[in-house]
């Protein structure tokens with residue numbers, strides 16, 4: 001009785017559309033489940049996400065689960081994941097997409113899933129890394145391990161004083177190092193992030209990973225803008 005009283009005050013809401021869930025056991029409402037704006041890029045080697053990296057980095061394959069639409073379901077899901085403490089949204093979406101990825105030859109050869117790391121100060125502030133949650137979901141249904149610690153985001157201090165403010169900010173945002181160059185040798189890496197826009201963050205992380213010998217890098221994000 002106490003639980004139903006609490007539910008009346010704070011009903012379980014769909015993290016995509018924010019409407020109350022009619023079945024509290026559901027994760028998202030039936031309408032949203034069937035109207036997720038899926039890209040279905042994953043079976044295709046060449047697609048709008050892979051094209052973002054053309055001439056920049058050598059990626060084996062790249063894809064996004066959803067289209068990022070302002071005011072749409074995907075924006076609601078990502079907002080809840082990033083700013084509302086809803087880590088479970090990332091895991092849920094990862095689990096869904098993991099099934100799709102395993103059906104393709106492009107992704108079923110992945111050896112390890114690596115989320116785009118957050119700088120440790122930002123991690124401490126937010127309490128979690130939204131890309132790690134997505135990676136965890138993918139890991140469950142793809143049955144592949146994750147690595148959260150070998151690729152690290154750092155702050156570069158070498159050339160900052162000579163750069164203007166904006167460039168300095170960009171510089172701070174996009175520095176990654178791989179701690180152990182032997183660990184991923186000859187491996188197929190799936191690098192994952194929440195939303196891909198210009199792709200500059202993924203590019204920077206892929207550049208760091210490309211230092212590893214015989215590495216194969218693929219990319220998967222929750223959404224693409």
Ligand SMILES: [Zn+2]
Pocket residue numbers: 014015016017018019028029030031032033
């Ligand atoms: Zn909904």
